[in-house]
Amino acid sequence: MKHTLIAILFALTACASVGSGPQPLPGSLTYGGKVVHSPYRTGTVVKHTFLGQFGDRVFESYVVQADGTLKLTSQSTGPDFLWR
Template identity: 80%
Template structure:
């Protein structure tokens, strides 16, 4: 019974975390609905890095949309001492 409950919980958690894609954090380029326009061509990948909560480094990847705005496509965190 424990294993079945754990499996259901894990499945629901996995669905909930992938439902909407990455969400902007404070200090993200698009946090709070900010509209950022890029001078780069559509399809260009833009990297952004900042120091997040608890001293973790946040690595974000944006893609320039056809109207020039940025769309957050990837977001990962890691210790501050790791540089990519």
């Protein structure tokens, strides 16, 4: 019973971790299914920052695809201020 429960939890965790990458948030360049075409060469990394829903700064990286569209590759959040 114990091993079955562990196997089920492991399988659910594995399924949850397999995904299509970060999801666009309101404020993202590709949010809501928007298609953005870039004038840059294929493989170029485009960085984008914006203020998130709860006041945090959102940092995103996109890569220009072969057809000129942007693909969201990474996303992180941080405070919108610096302590001095």
